[in-house]
Amino acid sequence: MTTPHTTTARPDLALTLSEAGDGRPVLILHGGGGPATVAGLAEHLAQSTHTITPTHPGWNGTHRPDRLRSIGALAAAYLEHLExxxxxxxxxxxxxxGGWVAAEMASRDSSGIITGLVLINAVGVLVEEEPITDFFALDARGVAAHSYHxxxxxxxxxxxxxxxxxxxRQGNxxxxxxLAGDPYMHxxxxxxxxxxxxxxTLLLWGESDRIVTPAYGAAYAAAFADARLEVIAEAGHLPQIEQPDATLAAIDAYLAR
Structure with a gap:
């Protein structure tokens, strides 16, 4: 991975980006755990694509302006950067x-920039029958129990x-x-x-996710005009970490198509 660099997306908003590889551009968006949670994915895809991996403003000590207070605003900033x-x-x-950010970006793309969409155990929508676990209420043991197989x-x-x-971590x-506390995670x-x-659209879901369940993922997938849900065995909320081979194989096959 190259050394992260910053670029100004809008006045008062600097984006921290890591870029590597050549080929089709692939924007890789991390979740609450920060860019380390998608580092292996970015390293793998940089062998065949041009990966762009931001650190969301406010994560890992980066600056988040006070006015940036919604996932929609962050999605708009990334989309503007691509444009x-x-x-x-x-x-x-x-x-x-990051899956929520990606879905928001795709829903706002009026220029046809985005031609591929992969959501991995994404949050962002309200499914009444499958509420999102209150992550902020969990202690370290609870986070592990809900996040991993x-x-x-x-x-x-x-x-x-x-x-x-x-x-x-506290800053994250x-x-x-x-960005996502009110309304909570959607x-x-x-x-x-x-x-x-x-x-x-491809939705990948760890079968043991207790933060957003596979049933939540199925409802998410059903809302798209053209989407497929693929469940990853023996994985939780971060299948790219627990089952990297299966996760990367599914993404490689999707991008090849």
Whole structure:
């Protein structure tokens, strides 16, 4: 991965981007856990595409202006950045919160820039029968239990985390609350807008996700005009980490089509 650089998307909004590889542009959007959660995915895809992996404003110590207070505003900023660079045939891949950003971008794309869409255990829509778990109410054990098929493998005792890293995590949670805390983790209108997206969409879902269940993913997929849900066995909210081979194979096949 290249060294991250910043670019000004709008006055008072600098985007921190990491770019690598050549070929079709692929914008990879991380979730609440930060860019490390999609680093392996970006490294793999940089072998065959031009990957662009932002750090969302407010994550990992980056600046988030006070006026940036919604996922819709963040999606608009990323879309504007792609338009200013005159990019075409862009594939979006978003994990969790990043999947919500990607869906918002696709629903707002009036120029036909986006031609591919992959959502990985995305949040962003309201499914009455399958409520999104309140992530902010979970302790470290609860986060592991809800996020992973094998919680013990991925649980990290916060008392063993260096103070600097804990501070970054707290900053990430503050940014996530500001962008997605009210209404909690969804846009009430997004589900109805998904039908207008004409891009073939792949939704990948860990079968053991307890934050947004596979049933939530099925309802998400059903709202698109052209979408397919693929469930990843023995994986939770981050299948790209728990089952990278299966996840990457599904994405590679989708992009090849």
């Amino acid at each position: 200013e660079r005159r990019m075409r045939d862009v594939a979006l891949i978003g994990s969790s919160l 094998d919680p013990e493998r991925f649980y990290v005792d916060p008392t063993h985390v260096p103070a600097e890293q804990l501070s970054l 949670m503050t940014a996530m609350r500001a 846009d009430p209108e997004l589900l109805d807008r998904l039908r207008k997206i004409d891009v073939p």
